[in-house]
Amino acid sequence: MKTVNADPAELAKFSDLAHRWWDPESEFRPLHQINPLRLEWIDALVPLAGKRVLDIGCGGGILSDSMARKGAEVTGIDLSSKALRVAQLHALEASTPNVTYREISAEALAIDQPASFDVVTCMEMLEHVPDPSSVVKACSQLVKPGGWVFFSTINRNPKSFLFAIVGAEYVLQMLPKGTHEYAKLIRPSELAAHCRSADLDLSQTKGLEYNPLTRRYWLSQDTSVNYMFATRKT
Known part of the structure; x- marks a missing residue:
C-alpha cells in the first residue's frame, strides 16, 4: 500500500504557522499579495x-x-489539521x-471521487511533497474530461535560488528560513513531462515576478522563478 505522499517536516513547518494564515502582514503576506493575480x-x-x-x-x-x-462550489483539501481548522x-x-x-490527500480523494471536478487547483504545493508526479496524476484523475487543472510552483535554477530562497527567505525575510528546499524545486520542463504522463495538455504558462x-x-511571460501552468484534461 502506498504511503501518504507528504513530508512530515513540511506539514509541521506550516502547522506551526497556521494561526498566522489570515494575517496579511505575516509570513503569508506573499500569498495574500499574489492571490488576486492568480x-x-x-x-x-x-x-x-457555478463550477465545482x-x-x-x-x-x-x-x-x-x-x-x-x-461563485464556485469549492472543496479545499490539505494534510495539516491546524491549517484546515484556520x-x-x-x-x-x-x-x-x-x-x-x-x-485528505489528493491521491486518496482521486480514488474516492474520480472525474468529479470542473476545475482543480494545486498552487505552491508541488515543491513541498516527496513525489510531485503522484499529485499531478491525482489531479488528472480528479478533474472531469475537458476540465482544467492549474499548477503554480518555483523553477529550479541559479536565479530562482538567488531570488526565491536567498532573497525571499534570508535578505528580505518575506518567508521563514527553510520554507523552500532548492532540490525540491521543479523545472517547467519537468512539470510539463508530469502533465503529459497524466493526460493533461498544457494550455498556458505564466510567470510571476516581484x-x-x-x-x-x-504576471508576465518570465517563468525563470515563479510560474503557473493552465492545463486541460484530454
Missing part, C-alpha cells in the same frame, strides 16, 4: 461561477475562499458561501 488569471480562462472546484494543498484557505466568493474558522467568521474543507522596491507582484 484568481483573476484562473477566472479569465474558466469563469468560476477542488483546491489541493489549500492551507488556511486563501485561494479556496476567494474562488468561493467568485480555514474553517475563517469561512465561518467571514460567512463564505459554498466552501468546505477536508483532511519588485522588492515597490513590493509589487505582476
Whole structure:
C-alpha cells in the first residue's frame, strides 16, 4: 500500500504557522499579495461561477475562499489539521458561501471521487511533497474530461535560488528560513513531462515576478522563478 505522499517536516513547518494564515502582514503576506493575480488569471480562462472546484494543498484557505466568493462550489483539501481548522474558522467568521474543507490527500480523494471536478487547483504545493508526479496524476484523475487543472510552483535554477530562497527567505525575510528546499524545486520542463504522463495538455504558462522596491507582484511571460501552468484534461 502506498504511503501518504507528504513530508512530515513540511506539514509541521506550516502547522506551526497556521494561526498566522489570515494575517496579511505575516509570513503569508506573499500569498495574500499574489492571490488576486492568480484568481483573476484562473477566472479569465474558466469563469468560476457555478463550477465545482477542488483546491489541493489549500492551507488556511486563501485561494479556496476567494474562488468561493467568485461563485464556485469549492472543496479545499490539505494534510495539516491546524491549517484546515484556520480555514474553517475563517469561512465561518467571514460567512463564505459554498466552501468546505477536508483532511485528505489528493491521491486518496482521486480514488474516492474520480472525474468529479470542473476545475482543480494545486498552487505552491508541488515543491513541498516527496513525489510531485503522484499529485499531478491525482489531479488528472480528479478533474472531469475537458476540465482544467492549474499548477503554480518555483523553477529550479541559479536565479530562482538567488531570488526565491536567498532573497525571499534570508535578505528580505518575506518567508521563514527553510520554507523552500532548492532540490525540491521543479523545472517547467519537468512539470510539463508530469502533465503529459497524466493526460493533461498544457494550455498556458505564466510567470510571476516581484519588485522588492515597490513590493509589487505582476504576471508576465518570465517563468525563470515563479510560474503557473493552465492545463486541460484530454
